Amino acid sequence: MDEEEKLKLARRITEALSTPEEIRDDWGKMIVETVLPEGVWSREGLNARDRSLITIAALTALHRPNELRLHLSRGRHNGLSRDEICEVIMHMAIYGGFPVAVEGMAVAKEVFDEES
Numbered sequence: 112m113d114e115e116e117k118l119k120l121a122r123r124i125t126e127a128l129s130t131p132e133e134i135r136d137d138w139g140k141m142i143v144e145t146v147l148p149e150g151v152w153s154r155e156g157l158n159a160r161d162r163s164l165i166t167i168a169a170l171t172a173l174h175r176p177n178e179l180r181l182h183l184s185r186g187r188h189n190g191l192s193r194d195e196i197c198e199v200i201m202h203m204a205i206y207g208g209f210p211v212a213v214e215g216m217a218v219a220k221e222v223f224d225e226e227s
Contacts, residue, residue, distance in 0.1 A: 117143050127181055159189040167191075168199050171215035172207030179215060183222040193223055 112120070121139025130138050144150060152162060163186035170179040186196055196219055204212035 112149070128177075160186075160191060163189040163191055164195070164199055167196060167215075168203055168207075171200050171203040171211055174211045174214060176214060176218050179218050180222060183219055187222075187226070193219075 117140070118136065121136065121143045124142050125135045125139040128138075146152060152159065157165075163182065166182045167179065167186055170182055183196060187193075197216070200212055200215040200219060203215060
């Protein structure tokens with residue numbers, strides 16, 4: 112990926128994350144270099160589908176609804192079914208607590224409704 116493609120990707124990401132204009136390009140560049148496509152998401156050892164499951168679980172348990180919304184869509188793109196997403200959020204009710212799972216289910220419903 113060349114620098115122009117990285118900048119385009121960074122801007123798509125920062126638009127989705129509501130980033131202030133003053134830091135947008137630097138913030139996006141950091142995300143591209145550490146998270147994706149060159150960062151943790153490109154490492155060997157786990158496929159994108161499994162990384163999506165793990166990320167959805169973590170964002171649910173940490174109560175990060177904005178990021179969860181983005182990663183639910185990414186998870187669907189990476190091959191997760193709606194049932195699998197619901198199961199991982201339900202699993203988080205035990206390990207992360209019912210309140211975060213309730214919120215996670217609400218976010219999943221919003222994302223699923225947008226798909227329909």
